[in-house]
């Protein structure tokens with residue numbers, strides 16, 4: 001065991017499961033305890049490096065729950081396999097920190113935590129959107145610094161978003177939830193870019209338009225963009241909700257930033273490297289009316305030189321999913337992924353993940369992202385090989 005402090009729960013459990021950070025709530029501990037696991041939790045808030053995690057896996061380890069800040073690659077999956085490990089869950093819906101090929105080669109199923117971050121993350125995207133549009137960070141700093149000397153007609157003039165055009169890059173669960181909030185709450189028009197059409201979102205807007213028309217309000221438009229370029233040129237506010245992979249790394253670069261309206265707003269609650277952060281700093285410096293709201297950064301926890309000084313950028317430290325309900329839900333799902341594999345449960349076949357948050361969770365494994373690559377079917381228990 002490393003010099004890092006590890007707390008042990010259910011010391012008598014048969015299966016040894018390591019968890020690299022303390023997770024919110026207690027339910028995940030109860031679920032792993034019920035599955036006969038001895039749970040070893042690192043209570044250090046520092047990001048653990050690969051060697052420390054490898055040492056924690058040791059010679060015998062059945063499963064692990066890791067963090068998006070840790071590179072789960074060949075070294076760790078081979079170590080987990082050598083220790084008899086059969087289960088890994090990321091404590092996140094995103095898994096760009098996981099080398100899925102390495103996990104699959106080691107025969108280890110990789111879980112994630114979808115479905116409980118949707119509204120929470122979309123709400124933070126909304127918060128950043130309005131904070132950026134209305135200079136909330138800058139105005140608060142101004143006030144706290146004692147610089148407010150009285151109401152003025154032109155103090156911190158912002159942008160009215162009602163009725164303007166919203167560009168959504170990545171109209172999956174979170175992107176679509178954000179779009180619904182902005183359409184219903186603020187009558188925004190939507191242009192979205194995704195590999196596939198989001199017909200649910202389009203039908204939602206069509207239904208909502210029936211209501212608008214009944215209220216003598218003009219209908220709003222929801223359409224899929226032919227290209228990212230068209231979306232960037234059209235939208236007044238662009239919000240990024242795509243996954244990070246080779247195709248989306250630096251999707252928003254210097255060239256694409258120049259396509260955006262000079263007073264547009266760019267929101268990113270997905271992954272930092274989707275935006276070329278150095279190019280964004282340069283663009284924001286040269287376009288004072290352009291605004292950005294960022295929850296994620298290219299090299300977290302660091303920020304590109306100059307970003308923190310920009311008054312037209314609102315920044316928060318990767319907290320878009322940070323509500324108690326969501327973070328406890330993520331812990332529950334991560335625990336159910338690991339406990340489900342160790343209990344040889346079948347894969348959950350329904351898109352609705354919320355039954356796992358109920359008192360008696362289904363006897364199933366909520367979400368395994370490399371199930372297909374591993375040839376795991378939903379039927380019967382997972383055929384994992386125990387040491």
Ligand code: DGY
Pocket residue numbers: 068091092093094095117270318319320321322
């Ligand atoms: C995730 O789960 O991928 C989020 O980024 C955590 O906030």
